[in-house]
Amino acid sequence: MIGDWLDVGSVDQIAPGSARTLPVHGGEEIAIFRTLTGNFHALVNKCPHKKGPLSQGIVHGSVVTCPLHNWNISLQTGEALGEDKGCVPVIPLRIDAGRILIERASVIARKAA
Amino acid sequence: MSAVRTTCAYCGVGCGVLATPQGGRTAMIAGDPAHPANQGKLCSKGTHLGETIGLDGRLLNPMIAQQQAGWDEALDLVAKRFSEAIREHGPDSVAFYVSGQLLTEDYYAANKLMKGFIGSANIDTNSRLCMASAVAAHNRAFGEDLVPTCYADLNEADLIVLVGSNTAWCHPVVWQRIEAARERRGAKLVVIDPRRTETAEGADLHLKLRANSDIALFNGLQKFLLGADVIDPVKAARRLAVPAGYWDGLGPYDPTAVAATCGISVPELIAFYEMFAAKARCVTLFSQGVNQSTSGTDKANAIINVHLATGRIGKPGAGPFSITGQPNAMGGREVGGLASTLAAHMDFAPENVDRAGRFWGGPRTACAPGLKAVDLFRAVGEGRIKALWIMATNPAVSMPAAARVREALANCPFVVVSDVIADTDTGHFADVRLPALAWGEKDGTVTNSERMISRQRPFLPPPGEARADWDIVADVGRRMGFSDAFAWQSPAAVFREYCAMTAFENGGARRFDLGSHAAITDAEYDSLRPFQWGGQRIAFAPGEARLISVAQPILEPAAMTLNTGRYRDQWHTMTRTGLSPRLSQHRREPLVAVHPTDAAAAGLRGGDLAAVQTDHGRSIFKVEVTDGQREGDIFVPIHWTDQIASGGRTGLLSSPSVDPISGQPGFKATPVQLQKIEPDWRAFLVARHPPHSAPDCLWWVKVKVRGGWLLELAGHGEPAALHSLLPEGDRLEAANPLRGMQRTVVTVAGRLQAALFVVADGELPAREWLIAQLDENQPGNSLAYLAGRAAGAEASTEPAICVCLNVGEKRIAAAMAQGCATVSEIGAATGAGTNCGSCRPMLARLLSERKLADAA
Numbered sequence: 001m002i003g004d005w006l007d008v009g010s011v012d013q014i015a016p017g018s019a020r021t022l023p024v025h026g027g028e029e030i031a032i033f034r035t036l037t038g039n040f041h042a043l044v045n046k047c048p049h050k051k052g053p054l055s056q057g058i059v060h061g062s063v064v065t066c067p068l069h070n071w072n073i074s075l076q077t078g079e080a081l082g083e084d085k086g087c088v089p090v091i092p093l094r095i096d097a098g099r100i101l102i103e104r105a106s107v108i109a110r111k112a113a
Numbered sequence: 114m115s116a117v118r119t120t121c122a123y124c125g126v127g128c129g130v131l132a133t134p135q136g137g138r139t140a141m142i143a144g145d146p147a148h149p150a151n152q153g154k155l156c157s158k159g160t161h162l163g164e165t166i167g168l169d170g171r172l173l174n175p176m177i178a179q180q181q182a183g184w185d186e187a188l189d190l191v192a193k194r195f196s197e198a199i200r201e202h203g204p205d206s207v208a209f210y211v212s213g214q215l216l217t218e219d220y221y222a223a224n225k226l227m228k229g230f231i232g233s234a235n236i237d238t239n240s241r242l243c244m245a246s247a248v249a250a251h252n253r254a255f256g257e258d259l260v261p262t263c264y265a266d267l268n269e270a271d272l273i274v275l276v277g278s279n280t281a282w283c284h285p286v287v288w289q290r291i292e293a294a295r296e297r298r299g300a301k302l303v304v305i306d307p308r309r310t311e312t313a314e315g316a317d318l319h320l321k322l323r324a325n326s327d328i329a330l331f332n333g334l335q336k337f338l339l340g341a342d343v344i345d346p347v348k349a350a351r352r353l354a355v356p357a358g359y360w361d362g363l364g365p366y367d368p369t370a371v372a373a374t375c376g377i378s379v380p381e382l383i384a385f386y387e388m389f390a391a392k393a394r395c396v397t398l399f400s401q402g403v404n405q406s407t408s409g410t411d412k413a414n415a416i417i418n419v420h421l422a423t424g425r426i427g428k429p430g431a432g433p434f435s436i437t438g439q440p441n442a443m444g445g446r447e448v449g450g451l452a453s454t455l456a457a458h459m460d461f462a463p464e465n466v467d468r469a470g471r472f473w474g475g476p477r478t479a480c481a482p483g484l485k486a487v488d489l490f491r492a493v494g495e496g497r498i499k500a501l502w503i504m505a506t507n508p509a510v511s512m513p514a515a516a517r518v519r520e521a522l523a524n525c526p527f528v529v530v531s532d533v534i535a536d537t538d539t540g541h542f543a544d545v546r547l548p549a550l551a552w553g554e555k556d557g558t559v560t561n562s563e564r565m566i567s568r569q570r571p572f573l574p575p576p577g578e579a580r581a582d583w584d585i586v587a588d589v590g591r592r593m594g595f596s597d598a599f600a601w602q603s604p605a606a607v608f609r610e611y612c613a614m615t616a617f618e619n620g621g622a623r624r625f626d627l628g629s630h631a632a633i634t635d636a637e638y639d640s641l642r643p644f645q646w647g648g649q650r651i652a653f654a655p656g657e658a659r660l661i662s663v664a665q666p667i668l669e670p671a672a673m674t675l676n677t678g679r680y681r682d683q684w685h686t687m688t689r690t691g692l693s694p695r696l697s698q699h700r701r702e703p704l705v706a707v708h709p710t711d712a713a714a715a716g717l718r719g720g721d722l723a724a725v726q727t728d729h730g731r732s733i734f735k736v737e738v739t740d741g742q743r744e745g746d747i748f749v750p751i752h753w754t755d756q757i758a759s760g761g762r763t764g765l766l767s768s769p770s771v772d773p774i775s776g777q778p779g780f781k782a783t784p785v786q787l788q789k790i791e792p793d794w795r796a797f798l799v800a801r802h803p804p805h806s807a808p809d810c811l812w813w814v815k816v817k818v819r820g821g822w823l824l825e826l827a828g829h830g831e832p833a834a835l836h837s838l839l840p841e842g843d844r845l846e847a848a849n850p851l852r853g854m855q856r857t858v859v860t861v862a863g864r865l866q867a868a869l870f871v872v873a874d875g876e877l878p879a880r881e882w883l884i885a886q887l888d889e890n891q892p893g894n895s896l897a898y899l900a901g902r903a904a905g906a907e908a909s910t911e912p913a914i915c916v917c918l919n920v921g922e923k924r925i926a927a928a929m930a931q932g933c934a935t936v937s938e939i940g941a942a943t944g945a946g947t948n949c950g951s952c953r954p955m956l957a958r959l960l961s962e963r964k965l966a967d968a969a
Contacts, residue, residue, distance in 0.1 A: 017896065036896075056849055058856075060896035061904035067854060070878035070901050081905070083923070 005094070005101040008032070011040070012098075019055040019064070021045055024107055030091055031055035032100060033075055035062055041075035042093040042102050048073070048086025117572040118145055120559055121159040122214070122552035123684050125437030126150055126286045127561025128159055129643070132553065132572045138167050140553070140572060148643060150264060150561055156285035157682050157696065157916055157951035164693035166553050166573060172535040173577025176546040184578065187545055188585070191502070192592035194527045198499035199231060204477065208235035208489055208498050211450055212505035213243065213439030216557030216569060218607040219582035220441070220448040222599070223504065224456055225473060226590045228449075230598065232477030234461070235498075237452040239506040240442040241486035243401060245453075245777035246409030247435035248446055253410070253661050253774075254417045257458055257624055258446055261651040262396060262432035263563040268294050269430030272392035274303045276327060276416065277402015277781075279310040281954045282681035284400070284436055288312065289950050301392065303385055305330070306402060307676060308706075308748060309741035311954035314961075318384055321743055323376035324674060324782040325406055329665040330382075331415035332363050333371035335422055337386040340366055344422045353421055354659035362662045374665060376743070393423075394430035401438065401678065407779035409772045411663035418660050427652030436562050443560035447625055448611065452483035453776070457615045458625040472617050475598060485776035486512065487769050494521035502529040504582055505549065507686040509538040510754045513778045514729040515764030531582055534688045538754050548579040552689075555581060557604045558641075566627075567643040583607055605638035624651065673711065675727060675785035676748045677763050681951055682916065683752045691757060694819040695916045702814045702825055703753045703761025705734035707787065708742040715787050722760075722790040722812055722827060725749060727783050730765030733790060733812055747787060758814040759807070792827035793873060794853060796835060799823055799883045800867040804838040820888030823880055832871045842866045845895045858899050863892030870901065878902070881911055914959075915945035915952045925956065929963050936960065 014020050014034040022030040022042075031045035031054050039062065045055050052068030062075045072081040078090040092103040116131040129148020133141040142163045146153035175187035198206045209227050211220065227236040251258045267273060267290045280288040294300040304313040305320045305327070313319040322330065338344040339360070346360055368386075372379045389395060397420065403412045417433045425431040437443050449456035459465035461481055470478035484492050490512060492498050501522075512518040522528055522542035530543035533551040540546055550556075553573040560566050583604065590599030601607045609631055616628025624647050633641070682699040684690045691697070705725055707717060717723055721736045725747070734749055742748060753761030768783045792811055798804070801821040807813065810828030826835065832855065842859040849855075853873025859866045865886045870877050878901035886893060897903050911921040920943045928942040936956045940946045946953040 056852070056854075058847060058896055058900035060894060060900055063904040065900035065902060065904075067849070067852075068875055072900075072902060072904065 004104055006104050006107060007099050007101055009100050010098055011095060011100060014040075014100075017059050019059065021055045022102075027107060030102070030107065032093070032102075033059055033064060035059055035075065039075075040093055040095055040100060042091035043073070043075065043078050044089045044091070046088060047071055048080055048088050049084065054088070116143075117570050118147075118568070119553075119570045119572065120148070120440065120561075120567045121155070122162060122440060122689070123158045124284055125439055125442060125562045126284050127440060127559060127565060127567060128155055128286050129567065130155065130159060130162070134572050138573065139163065140166060148567070150563070150565060151286045154286050154289055155949050157699070157949045158684055158690060160917055160949040161693045161695050162552070164695060165689040166551070167692065168576055169692060170534050170536065170688075171551070171576060171579075172532055172540075172546055172548040173579060174548060175578065178544065184580075184588075187547060188588050188592055191529050191545055192589050195231075195500045195502075195589070196593050198527070202499055204231050204233040205235055205483070206498060207231060207233065207500045208237075208484060208493075208502070210486065210489060210501065210503045210506065210508060211236065211238045211445070213238060213240040213442035213445055214505045215445070215582055216441060216555055216559055216604075217444035217448060217566075217611065218557040218604045219504070219586065220445045220450040221607055221611045222583040222586040222590070222601075224448050224450040225598070226586055226595075228456060228479040229469060229473035229475035230477070230590065230593070230595050232475070232479055234452050234455070234479040234481060234483030235489065236450055237484065237486045237489055238442075238445050238450055239486070239508070239511065240439060240445050241451070241776060242405070242511065242778060242780070243438040244404060244435070244442050244446065245451075245485070245775035246404040246406070246772050247399075247413050248451075249410040249772075249775040250413030250417060250661075251435070253414055253659070254421065255653065255658050259624055259647065259651050260435055260562065260564060261426055262434040263645070263649050264290060265649065266396050266430050266432055266434065267291055267398070269298075270294060270300050270394050270396045271298065271430065272301045272303070272388060272395035274305065274389070274395065274397040275312060276305045276397060276399040277404070278398060278400035278436065279306070279308075279312050279678060280398070280400075281312040281951075282310065283438075283679050285681070285949070285951050287398075287436065292953075301388055303388060307743045307746050311958065314954060314958055318381065318388065320375070320377050320381060320385060323374070323668065323743070324676065324746065325408055325412075325668060326375040326665065327403065327412045328408065328415045328663055329371050329374040331419055332663070332665065333366070333368065333382070334386055334389060334419055336363050336366040337368075338390055338419070338423060341390045343390050348424075349422050349660070352424065352655050352658075354656050356660065356662055359660050359662050362664070374668070393425060395425060396430065396432055396434050398434040398436055400436050402781060404435075404777060405780040406782070407770050407772050408666050409777050409779070410774040411666075414661040414663050418663070421658050421660055427650050429650075432650070434562075440561070441559040443562065443564070444558065447560060447615075452485045452489070455479065458623045468618050472614050473598065475595070485771075487771050487776060487778055490518045490521050493525050496524070498525060500527040500529075501525050502531070503539060504531040507537050507539045507688070507754070509542065510686045510762075510764050511751065512764060512769075513767035513780060514769040515762070516730050517769070531585060533579070536756060537686070537688055538756065547585055548577060549585065550575055550579050550581050554579065557581070557583070558608060563645065564647050565643050565645045568641050603635065605633070605635045608638060609633065671784040672745065673785050673787060674746050675725065675766060675783045676746055677751055677767060677780045678748065680750045680752060683750070685752065686754050687752045687757065692817055694817050697816045697818065698912050698916050700750070701816045701823070702735050703750050703758060703763075704737040705787070706737045706739050706742050706748040708744045708746070709738055709740055710744050711742075711747065711787070712736065712738045716789050717787070722792060724788045724790055725766060726786045726788065727766045727768065729768060729783075730762070732762040732765055733760035747785065753814070757816075759810070760812055761814070793829045794827065794832045794871055795877060796826040796832060796869065796871040797824060797877055797880055798826065798835070798838055798867060798869045799880060799887060800838075800840065801865075801887055802840060808838060809834060818884045818887070820884065820890065823884060835869060835871065839869060840866050843895075845899055847899050856899050858895055860895055860898070863895070864890055865893065865898050868898055868901075879911070914955055915943075915948075917948035918944045920945040922959070925959060929960065934960070
């Protein structure tokens with residue numbers, strides 16, 4: 001149902017290889033990434049290591065490198081890569097006619113602890 | 114080509130090295146299994162000598178001011194200016210400041226020129242800063258500068274006492290002997306040092322004593338040994354010359370007072386004393402912690418007194434062992450290239466002056482002691498020295514109160530510097546720079562700490578116009594009018610004359626006698642094998658050795674004191690070891706080591722910057738917090754110079770106070786203040802080529818890495834100027850102005866040329882992966898460079914703990930997790946520690962930290 005997905009903006013609002021943040025009232029901030037190859041991903045904007053702002057990290061391949069301590073986080077799974085252990089929640093996302101849609105239930109449920 | 118037998122360029126252990134040239138300026142380096150000092154082993158510095166024999170930075174031609182000149186022009190000028198100064202102001206208006214890194218032949222030529230022809234004793238050496246107190250103590254106790262022990266004594270000892278020596282870092286191959294003796298014989302190890310160094314970590318007993326309280330400790334030991342009947346004054350008086358009142362002068366036995374003076378507990382004190390009493394086969398090995406003190410001579414005599422009084426000397430496994438710092442400080446002492454001796458173990462007694470004059474046949478022989486190092490540079494500063502020749506050393510960095518030395522050099526009318534490197538802090542002040550041969554090109558002899566004379570042999574051709582130091586000195590001697598006396602055509606000829614001098618009218622008056630070698634042929638000199646003068650050990654006939662009354666000086670209380678010393682993988686002012694990427698890994702930056710209590714009081718955490726300030730100067734260091742330090746005592750390394758850092762300038766800080774007998778500076782206990790520095794930003798630059806000019810910011814350190822250079826930076830204000838450090842090329846930048854974060858990557862054809870990362874607060878990423886990209890020099894993903902790591906799942910690169918075999922901490926942790934419980938097992942699993950062995954103390958420490966963590 002259309003109500004299950006939130007329209008958060010146009011694909012043109014995010015440049016390739018960068019990210020924008022989405023504040024969530026009463027919930028955790030979300031980072032929306034666009035890779036160089038045109039894929040979009042959404043993660044909670046907190047590195048599993050020390051809660052660094054992933055939206056400010058370098059996006060390369062399908063990975064974002066956290067600016068605080070250089071952990072590599074997979075944009076597809078939210079898992080830390082290499083020997084680092086940790087996982088950040090992935091927010092289901094889809095693109096429809098040039099609009100970015102994210103799953104409402106995941107966003108609402110994601111209240112700040 | 115086949116291997117050439119030579120010796121190492123670095124410390125006084127004097128290991129034998131096999132060097133096999135591989136074409137160009139490369140060679141394979143291995144320990145010489147046949148050399149008695151090391152039997153094939155080498156430490157990290159020796160192992161990586163091959164990384165320091167390139168021609169980068171070499172001085173290849175004579176220079177007059179900043180212009181290249183021919184040898185004739187340069188040496189005519191040197192001869193002229195020295196001769197003029199002597200004519201107008203007398204022989205004592207000129208001076209040589211030479212080095213324990215010169216070969217014996219170089220030392221002999223310089224000493225002969227100054228003492229036998231110029232007629233002054235103004236020749237001193239950087240050995241003044243390292244061995245002078247030990248020399249003076251030997252002279253007082255034995256009547257001659259003799260080291261009575263040998264390395265084999267360490268193999269045969271039941272107790273080894275290390276005083277003021279971080280042996281595992283500074284004499285690693287001797288440390289390996291000590292480790293082997295402990296394993297094989299169960300020898301006990303006591304380490305006496307205000308710091309818990311890696312040497313102390315594994316000791317049976319570590320006395321973390323207060324600086325300069327050693328005399329109280331060893332005088333107290335003698336009282337204890339008297340009480341325990343290990344010392345019998347009646348028997349002692351039969352063997353030794355004992356000054357009147359010697360035993361009474363030691364005072365009553367008062368362990369509480371001794372422990373209080375030394376800042377240790379009474380049980381620890383007694384434990385040491387009891388161990389010492391029980392083990393007749395004991396060696397007390399001492400180094401700069403004893404020597405570099407304003408009471409250094411007395412401290413050394415206190416140690417020698419114990420061994421003389423107990424008779425534990427001149428026998429297998431027993432004796433006081435002064436270990437030498439530099440590779441040929443001993444050669445210099447033997448030649449007599451010091452202001453306080455004449456030549457060949459002769460002092461300035463009139464019959465010696467006469468004898469030297471007749472042997473050398475010069476117009477004028479020095480007849481009184483000259484200016485020792487600290488006094489020499491003071492005299493330069495006061496304008497009393499009109500011409501100064503510095504050879505193979507860097508006093509603008511290494512002298513205490515170095516700022517005054519720099520002023521003195523700047524104002525000296527004529528300064529000549531012989532060196533292998535074109536740009537050194539000292540060379541900056543030279544009117545004439547002369548290119549000398551370096552290790553691997555030099556041909557001559559050296560003496561190590563156990564009186565073993567070995568050949569240093571060349572295996573590389575002389576580069577540019579560089580010449581041997583003895584040859585340069587002789588040429589100047591000829592140009593000053595002394596043609597016949599300086600006519601040698603080869604180092605063998607110099608060596609023969611030198612040996613003849615040691616035997617001349619000797620007849621047993623001096624133990625130092627190389628007469629057996631005065632007539633060796635050139636072929637015999639070429640193939641000369643190591644030989645030990647004085648016999649394996651030196652024993653003394655009754656009355657030949659004497660006890661010397663020494664008293665513990667009153668120690669001035671200070672809120673905080675500054676101690677100085679070495680890092681494991683660097684040598685002196687890093688003009689050579691600084692060229693090696695491997696050796697740079699152990700400690701990349703100059704750190705000030707601070708006890709946690711002192712750190713908390715100053716608001717400092719590990720990685721912060723701090724200004725270290727004394728009455729003599731100020732310099733910035735990065736902070737390391739460690740409970741290895743004594744409270745109230747901080748430690749800094751001696752190695753960093755203007756060429757490679759804006760901070761870490763230890764020479765500026767130390768007091769120029771000297772021991773009154775030896776003239777050796779007390780580098781190890783200067784009153785100091787510590788103050789936190791808060792930069793606005795921190796940064797690093799990884800670059801293939803070093804920046805053209807030094808960065809203009811508060812803190813920068815330049816480190817050689819594989820594939821290029823790493824700069825660590827910090828500063829105030831706007832970091833925008835850092836962009837001028839970047840080379841031309843394609844740039845990719847990421848910036849977050851709100852957070853003060855900037856990253857810039859420069860590539861050419863996709864290959865990384867430089868990466869600059871700046872943060873205002875927060876952390877910089879690890880540098881290793883970017884350095885590896887420089888080294889691999891393959892086209893890559895610029896975004897990955899900007900991220901500081903690849904986009905994959907592979908492990909991040911990390912600095913190596915075992916530098917020889919490139920094994921990092923994670924691999925070692927994995928080996929420990931899989932059950933490796935000893936250093937040998939870690940070596941079997943990963944290879945770490947199996948080559949030069951220098952990292953083994955670190956591996957032992959990681960093991961014990963893990964055991965503590967598991968037990969917790």
